[in-house]
Amino acid sequence: xxxxxxxxxxxxxxxxxxxxxALLRLALLLFIALWAAPTIWMYSTALKPEGQVLKYPPEWxxxxxxxxxxxxxxxxxxxxxxxxxxxxxxCSATVLVLITGSLAGYAFARIxxxxxxxxxxxxxxxxxxxPEVTFIPLFLGFSEIGLANTYAGLFLPLVPSAFALFLFxxxxxxxxxxxxxxxxxxxxxxxxxxxRIVLPLSTPVLVAVAILTFMTSWNNFMxxxxxxxxxxxxxxPVGMNQFAPSFSTVAxxxxxxxxxxxxxxxxxxxxxxxxxxxxxxxxVSFTGLKG
Amino acid sequence: xxxxxxxxxxAHAGTQTAAIKPRTRPRTELAGYAFVAPxxxxxxxxxxxxVVYGFWISFHEWDIIGEPKWVGLQNYLDALTTxxxxxYMRNTILFAVLSVxxxxxxxxxxxxxxxxxxxxxxxTIARLAFFAPYVIxxxxxxxxxxxxxxxxxxxxxxxxxxxxxxxxxxxSDKNIAMVSVVIATTWWLVGYGxxxxxxxxxxxxxxxxxxxxxxxxxxxxxxxxxxxxxxxxAAVFVIISSMVGALRVFGQPYQITGxxxxxxxxxxxxxxxxxxxxxxxxxxASAVAYLLFVVTLIFTVVQLKLLRRSPAA
Numbered sequence: 001x002x003x004x005x006x007x008x009x010x011x012x013x014x015x016x017x018x019x020x021x022a023l024l025r026l027a028l029l030l031f032i033a034l035w036a037a038p039t040i041w042m043y044s045t046a047l048k049p050e051g052q053v054l055k056y057p058p059e060w061x062x063x064x065x066x067x068x069x070x071x072x073x074x075x076x077x078x079x080x081x082x083x084x085x086x087x088x089x090x091c092s093a094t095v096l097v098l099i100t101g102s103l104a105g106y107a108f109a110r111i112x113x114x115x116x117x118x119x120x121x122x123x124x125x126x127x128x129x130x131p132e133v134t135f136i137p138l139f140l141g142f143s144e145i146g147l148a149n150t151y152a153g154l155f156l157p158l159v160p161s162a163f164a165l166f167l168f169x170x171x172x173x174x175x176x177x178x179x180x181x182x183x184x185x186x187x188x189x190x191x192x193x194x195x196r197i198v199l200p201l202s203t204p205v206l207v208a209v210a211i212l213t214f215m216t217s218w219n220n221f222m223x224x225x226x227x228x229x230x231x232x233x234x235x236x237p238v239g240m241n242q243f244a245p246s247f248s249t250v251a252x253x254x255x256x257x258x259x260x261x262x263x264x265x266x267x268x269x270x271x272x273x274x275x276x277x278x279x280x281x282x283x284v285s286f287t288g289l290k291g
Numbered sequence: 292x293x294x295x296x297x298x299x300x301x302a303h304a305g306t307q308t309a310a311i312k313p314r315t316r317p318r319t320e321l322a323g324y325a326f327v328a329p330x331x332x333x334x335x336x337x338x339x340x341x342v343v344y345g346f347w348i349s350f351h352e353w354d355i356i357g358e359p360k361w362v363g364l365q366n367y368l369d370a371l372t373t374x375x376x377x378x379y380m381r382n383t384i385l386f387a388v389l390s391v392x393x394x395x396x397x398x399x400x401x402x403x404x405x406x407x408x409x410x411x412x413x414x415t416i417a418r419l420a421f422f423a424p425y426v427i428x429x430x431x432x433x434x435x436x437x438x439x440x441x442x443x444x445x446x447x448x449x450x451x452x453x454x455x456x457x458x459x460x461x462x463s464d465k466n467i468a469m470v471s472v473v474i475a476t477t478w479w480l481v482g483y484g485x486x487x488x489x490x491x492x493x494x495x496x497x498x499x500x501x502x503x504x505x506x507x508x509x510x511x512x513x514x515x516x517x518x519x520x521x522x523x524x525a526a527v528f529v530i531i532s533s534m535v536g537a538l539r540v541f542g543q544p545y546q547i548t549g550x551x552x553x554x555x556x557x558x559x560x561x562x563x564x565x566x567x568x569x570x571x572x573x574x575x576a577s578a579v580a581y582l583l584f585v586v587t588l589i590f591t592v593v594q595l596k597l598l599r600r601s602p603a604a
Contacts, residue, residue, distance in 0.1 A: 027404060028413045035420045038478060039427075041446055042435050054444045096333070104330035113323030119331070126338050130539050130587055132560050133580045134341035136348060136567050140355075141341065157341075160334035190322040219428045221542045222560070226568055237430040241546070255438050262431040269426040277419055280426075281486045288487030288528055 042266070045259040046070070053256040069260035078231050079264055082239035085151070085228075089235060090217035093155040097164050097213045098206060105168025106194050110180070120169075126162040132222070139226055153227045154235065158217050164209045167287060171205035172198065204286060211283040218269075236265055349577035359574070366578035375554070375562070376579065380586070382469065383558045386544075387537035387590075389473040394533045395526060397477060398484020403518075405485070406492050418489075422482030429479075433546020436475035437462065440547070462548050465555045472543050472556055479543075484529045491525035492518070527598045531591060538587050559583050 040060065045053055049066040052059075073079060107113070108120050138157055139148070147153040175198065183193050199206075221237040228234045240261055273280055349366055351359035370376045401421050405414040424432065439445050440461035448458040461471040495517065503513045541560040544550055550557030559579065567576030 021409070024404075024407060025410055025413060028410060028417050031401070031404070032413070032417050032420045035424070035478065038435055038439055039423070041439065045438065056444075056449070058444075058446050058449050100330035100333060103326045107323045107326035111320050111323035111326065113319045113321070116323065119327065123331075123334055126334070128584075128588060128591070129338075129342055130535075130580075130584055132539060132541075132563055133345050133577075133584050134338065135563075136573055136577050136580070137341035137344035138337065139568075140348075140573075141344070156333070157337045160330065160338045165330065190320065190326070194326075215426075221429050221545075222564065226564075237428050237542075240428075240430040240434070255441075255444075258434050259438060262434050265431045266427045269428070270423060273423060273426045274419065277422070281418070281422060281489075284483060284486045285490035288490060288525060 039266070039270075042259050042262055045256060046263045048256055050256055069256045070264065072257055073260045073264060077239065077242070077261070079236075079239070079261070081231060082234055082236045083268075085154075085233055086218055086235040086237075088151055089154040089224075090214045092151065093158040093217045094210050094213045096155070096159045097161055098210060100159060101161065101164040101168050101209060102199065102202065102206070103194070105165055106172050106198060108165075108169045109172035111190060123160075123165060124162055126160070127166075131157070135223060135226055138223075142227060148227055149229050149233050151233065154224055154233065155217060157223065158213065158220070161213065161216075163287070164213065167205055167209055167212075171202065175201060204282075207279060208283040208286040211280060212287055240265055345577050346581065348574055349581050351574045353573040354571045355573060356571075362574065366575045367582065369575060370579050370582055376559075376582075378554060379557050379559045379562045382554075382556060383538055383540065383560075385469055386473060386476075386540055386556075386558065387534055389470065390476050390537050391530060391533045393473060393477045394480055394484050395529050397481050398529060399488045399522065399526070401481060401485040402488035402492055406489060418485070421485050424479045425482045427479070429542030430546055432475065432479050433543055436471075436478075437547050440471050440475075463552055465552055468548055468552060468556050472547055475547055476540075476543050480533075484533070487525050487529055488522055491522045495521045527595075530598065531594055534590060534594060535587060538583065538590065 044060055044062055046069055047065040047067075048055075048059075048062045049064055049068060052062060052064060108116060134157065142148045142150075142153045147156075179197050179201075180193050183197050188196070219237065220235070224235045224238045225241070228238060231239065348359065350361060350363055352362045352366070353359035401417075405417045405421070407414055427435075439447055442448060442458055442460050442463055445461070447461065452458060459467060462468055499517050500513055503517055508516070539560050540558045541564065544556040544558050545561055545564075548556045550561055560583070563576045563579050563583070566572045566579065
């Protein structure tokens with residue numbers, strides 16, 4: 001029984017509208033609380049002194065706060081080094097992907113050359129291959145040439161990202177050709193066009209690929225676990241793995257410490273995210289729309 | 292200038308086409324190869340070569356100290372006849388079956404929730420709240436949830452106790468452990484799906500809904516006939532990428548449960564890791580990796596076929 005609704009007067013506050021207004025906000029509130037709760041609990045636990053961590057009933061706002069967990073973590077584990085390793089690796093990978101990916105992407109989009117199609121689809125086949133298949137051979141190969149446990153070993157495998165190449169090519173293909181044609185007619189070579197015309201227009205895709213690569217490297221757990229064996233090179237996820245409380249004990253000390261460590265890891269990332277949230281989410285949605 | 296000359300030539304030739312045809316067939320510019328070379332070098336060295344090498348290793352028995360010994364298909368046969376392999380494969384598929392719908396449905400639900408035009412402040416906060424966990428790395432997330440799920444002192448069990456129920460062995464009960472891992476994973480990753488769906492939702496022109504309402508459609512009908520078809524591509528992307536990621540899951544079970552209790556949450560990739568890098572059964576681990584590759588391929592192809600077939604548009 002459908003009635004064509006008449007044009008709604010804007011300010012009518014029918015019970016139905018009130019209900020949906022309230023329902024929406026209630027739902028939002030509920031889920032925001034649910035989603036933020038674990039993180040809040042993490043900070044809450046980290047700030048509690050040893051004896052208080054297991055206190056029953058659990059307190060969301062610790063009655064006594066202490067920084068001793070954080071101090072212990074910093075004192076006993078080379079967190080800053082791990083952070084540095086992670087940043088260096090992620091930055092190196094990102095820079096290399098941006099350079100190689102954009103160059104290749106531009107070529108595939110605009111430059112005619114023999115076997116172009118074959119090469120491109122060959123590269124795209126890589127999308128089907130799970131990286132785990134490459135871990136053992138990469139480990140063996142790197143060990144043999146002495147690159148095991150080095151930064152290079154950490155970031156090199158991340159550079160040939162088929163997805164990044166796909167994003168670049170797609171973006172460049174969609175750029176209007178006029179500017180490029182004009183520049184070529186004026187005598188600019190391919191690289192000149194790339195460097196002076198195309199790249200400056202490519203901010204969205206550069207940002208998206210940068211975020212994608214950085215996050216992939218930053219969060220990478222299994223590969224660094226395999227290839228980085230000393231504290232000097234371990235990245236954050238791997239290093240952190242060390243002081244997570246063991247599975248079999250209900251180590252109260254462990255959890256306060258563990259949460260402090262988790263907070264140390266999570267906080268900078270969260271801060272950066274909150275500052276750059278719009279770019280972040282835009283970059284992610286960009287990758288999704290093209291996928 | 293070059294282009295003007297060409298224009299002139301074409302005009303004189305009296306062709307009808309609007310486009311300017313190149314004088315010769317597409318030239319090969321060497322620049323193309325130069326541009327592609329850096330990428331290709333990395334690709335060959337760090338992707339193609341390892342894949343081939345890994346394939347070769349899977350036909351050998353090797354424990355890193357001795358020489359590799361050719362065993363043909365023995366590794367594959369061993370894997371396919373070991374109950375552990377099927378056990379972990381089952382776990383991994385269970386994880387995928389549980390997490391993919393959760394991430395997709397909840398991702399879409401959240402996207403719809405935060406796409407409302409009213410409640411601007413709350414929806415902005417909501418977007419941040421839902422996406423933020425995604426930037427926390429897996430080790431941190433895993434340790435956090437291990438603490439939350441703790442049977443005796445975890446915060447969830449406390450509230451359950453308040454409500455009068457018995458404590459749940461989130462990580463110690465064989466039947467629930469995988470669900471717990473899925474819950475943690477959903478909290479962690481839903482933001483990604485939400486963002487993708489949000490972008491798709493915002494692409495839907497408002498006029499479609501207006502027209503629909505004028506035609507007398509109510510909200511569920513608008514949703515079914517306008518919203519769902521519009522987010523279909525996004526949904527395909529989210530489903531497939533979540534599924535591929537789920538089949539490769541490693542960090543979450545490794546951190547939250549260590550594969551326990553009694554191996555119920557151990558994934559195939561964790562198996563590869565343990566076999567390859569703790570026991571150094573390199574050939575065997577490689578073979579398992581390739582088997583996983585095949586499984587992933589099959590799942591992806593099947594999913595694409597199922598999802599691409601459009602219902603009556």
